[in-house]
Amino acid sequence: MPDYLSVLAALGASLLVLVAVAWAVVLMLLLRGSRSGSTAGRTGRTLSGLPRQRQAAPHVESVELTPAEQDAFAGLVRQLGRH
Template identity: 45%
Template sequence: MPEHVSVLQQIGVVMLAVATVAWVAGLIRLVRVVALPPPRSVPRSLPLGSLPGQAQAPALESVPLTPDEQDAFAVLIRQFGRP
């Protein structure tokens, strides 16, 4: 054991090595899970989580605009059209 290296430095190197090995193992596991195709028991047409479809479409909402608001909206649309 080198005389100029303290015990805390040696423990730090060991901890970094253990953390690196754990990180690499976790990364390999993650890559394997992501790279594998989904199991065949799950239908391909259903999204993950398989949320049920809506029974009916939500009602459309509208708010009547005053003439001043309509003019302001027209000005805003013209501003968006400028290059």
């Protein structure tokens, strides 16, 4: 060990390298495990972190406008059409 390197710095660097190697090994194992299953066998599995998908589309909402609101909307459309 060099004289300018303290014991704590050497232990910290060793621990950091050890944690990085362990993280890489676990990541490789996780990736290998996700690739090993075929796509045909995974059709029934769902992802637990995602919300359930709707089977049908949401209903359409509509609101009836009063004649004054219709006139205001028509005026707004005319103003935006000029630009």
